[in-house]
Amino acid sequence: MNPRGLTISEKIPVQFVDELPQAVDVVVIGAGVIGVCTALSLAKDGVRVLLCEKGRVAGEQSSRNWGWIRQLGRDPAEIPIMQESLELWESLAETLGEDIGFRRHGIIYLASSEKKLAQREAWLDVARPHKLQVTMLNRAGVEKQIDGVAGQWCGGIHTPGDARAEPWLAVPAIARAAQREGALIRENCAVRSVEQTDGQVSSVITESGEVRCQRVVLAGGAWSSLFAANIGLRLPQLSVRSTVVSTTAVPGVYDGCAADEKLAFRRRQDGGYTLALSDLTNHLAGPDSLRFLTSFIPAVKAEWSTLRFGVSGVNYPDGWRTQRRWVSSEITPFERNRVLSPEPDKKAAQRMIERFKQRFPQLKKVGIAHQWAGMIDSLPDIVPVLDQVGSFEGLTIATGFSGHGFGIGPAAGKIAAELAQNKTPEHDLSRFRFSRFSDGSPIDLGPAL
Ligand SMILES: Cc1cc2nc3c(=O)[nH]c(=O)nc-3n(C[C@H](O)[C@H](O)[C@H](O)COP(=O)(O)OP(=O)(O)OC[C@H]3O[C@@H](n4cnc5c(N)ncnc54)[C@H](O)[C@@H]3O)c2cc1C
Helix, strand or coil, X not given: CCCCCCCCCCCCCCCCECCCCCECCEEEECCCHHHHHHHHHHHHCCCCEEEECCCCCCCCHHHHCCCEECCCCCCHHHHHHHHHHHHHHHHHHHHCCCCCCCECCCEEEEECCHHHHHHHHCCHHHHHHHCCCCEEEEHHHHHHHCCCCCCCCCEEEEECCCEECCHHHHHHHHXXXXXXXXXXXXXXXXXEEEEEECCEEEEEEECCEEEECCEEEECCHHHHHHHHHHCCCCCCCEEEEEEEEEECCCCCXXXXXXXXXXXXXXXXXXXXXXXXECCCEEEEECHHHHHCHHHHHXXXXXXXXXXXXXXXXXXXXXXXXXXXXXXXXXXXXXXXXXXCCCCCCHHHHHHHHHHHHHHCCCCCCCCEEEEEEEEXXXXXXXXXXXXXXXXXXXXXXXXCCCCCHHHHHHHHHHHHHHHHCCCCCCCCCHHHCHHHHCCCCCCCCCCCC
């Protein structure tokens, strides 16, 4: 475990140090959950793969998230992929040889009013065709599950088959499994650019040198738009800051994950709870906020009551002074910010503890053990891009998981690996096509972040 015991920072020693090969079949850019799962699938298929990470494996969102693995509340097009992902998580938990905290204790979206409960209930229509195990709970049903103040929630929607895992344990463990299968993984190795010959990917230029390859998967999380722009591709992606707290160890009040209108909480393996506010979305604005404003108007309208604005940080992907264009012999923004690690919002952290105590007054001694923040990358319709890029032969993009990429990571990685091999995935990926932001399609807004 790293020194802070939670998120993975730039300060922890580099662990993945494979030599840079001269040539491979596929280079994967970015070792978050998506890149790591892509590399694992490719290596299992016998493909020669190099996974390049500018900082640390899972240093960004993939170690900073809440650890929810949920089908609940998802976009209809994501549900079949998420169902497969749960099966993959199950098998990873059995085969990795490390406890990644995977537990199927369920997820509940709680409601404090009848109006909210009716809104939650509407998702049953989405779930029904997929034969998901999902039930509506009344007041007593919630109280059977969650040991909080009586009567505070009038009900909720419950997916008992959903799960949780510990992100900062799980993703590096999957990376180690990918290495065992033959994937090469290199930290502190930013990819600066992708080169083409006759319109086809021919190599990547990393900060450590060139690697020949005919296929590339861009899984750069919050950095994907910046990377894509430099190779001439428009990807309208923005990020929001989200603060998270882990509490000191306390007696259990619920073993799964739950959220009401104001607080989200999840039981942790170490006996604490991971907390976050469900009524705060903190957008740190930069030049792309203006550039992509029109595409994001539907999302801004939907989230308006929770949105707070700030200014993007120095050396952030959308910083005001971040370099937007470079040639591959230059040091790039990816090398100037190895691990994107925003300051947590301390007031928000305090509010989480207060709200947690209000809901569970029997927990007399509950304090903040750790607090951190992550930048959540989002696309205008709150669903990812998972597609080959028609105008750039050999390039696959797997990014924009919009606040819910951890749970779907194993299946999304498998799909990205199939696309990179020119195989046809069994899932319908039309909702996730790259061209939807340039072919005149209206923004079809998915569920919230
Ligand atoms: C606070 C918070 C809570 C969340 N809660 C949940 C949750 O409960 N459940 C859920 O399913 N999802 C959750 N999410 C979302 C989830 O964490 C992300 O969707 C997911 O981790 C995205 O994975 P990724 O691999 O696409 O990106 P990342 O994890 O951001 O990884 C991208 C990696 O690419 C690297 N990179 C970028 N550019 C380059 C380059 N040029 N060269 C080399 N490397 C590069 C970066 O350094 C980074 O490590 C949450 C996110 C946050 C921040």
